[in-house]
Amino acid sequence: MSTGETHKPPPYMLVWVGLFVLTIMEVFYATLSSIPKIWLAIGLMAMAFLKAYWVAIYYMHLKWEPKRLWLLVSVPIPLIMILIFVVLNEIF
């Protein structure tokens, strides 16, 4: 977190409860056989990315970091998108 900045204490325990609940929801959702595989995968990935987002924002304190660090952190995103599209191109 940026040195010298003051802000309200992050809700660490609330985030922990949220991560715990989402993990249970994920495991339960994965056992639902009535849902088509594609929707199962989309739902599970959405929950996983939400959990990863919470960890990055609150536990890694990205929420309180300077915008320039956000820009730096976003560098791999286009690279990941390129990788995903190349991979999908190989599959289909």
Added chain:
Amino acid sequence: MTTQAMTAGRAPMPGMKVYNLKLGMWIFLLSEVMFFTGLIGSYVILRFAHPEQFAEPGQVLNINLTAFNTFLLICSSVTMVKAYAAIQQGDQQGLKNWLLATIVIGASFVGVQVYEYIALAGEGFVPMAEAYHAVGRHMPHDGPAIGGQLYGSTFYTMTGFHGTHVSIGVLCLCFTYWRAAKGAYTADSLGGVEIMGLYWHFVDLVWIILFTIVYLI
């Protein structure tokens, strides 16, 4: 900015406006993002290209055990961030207590993973096996073949690299604890705790994605 913070190397640098140690850790973590993306991307392409080589979720892997392990790692993340919050308040004892809790929980995660590997190997699920006739909980040893070489090799590569990262993290946490015990960290000099936390939370973040992709989908 206090003089103490300046001398502790936490002065925000012009440009990125964060101190060099943290900037270095973030750049390292971004390279790690690409590393794990490469692994996950390879897994996805192999799984789509050769679905017959992969088993359905829960058929081979123990989801409940790994969900418990995921819970452990999430708990270790909260103890790590509590350690950081403690030293922000100048609470040396709190820092040591929370760091110790993180070490114990992190080591437990590695222990459960080793137990999982031993159990899976005992059932015949080993890397590069031609076919797994004996694998899967509740599966007869002379039952049908499940999966192929790709399943075992991708599973052990991804979870193995992650487990190695956790193990290295536990060793670094021990070093951080040792320094904390010597009183090396204060409210004005907590850069070491912060960058240790960044690494540890990143390891947690990667596991959240891996758990979903490898065990649930």
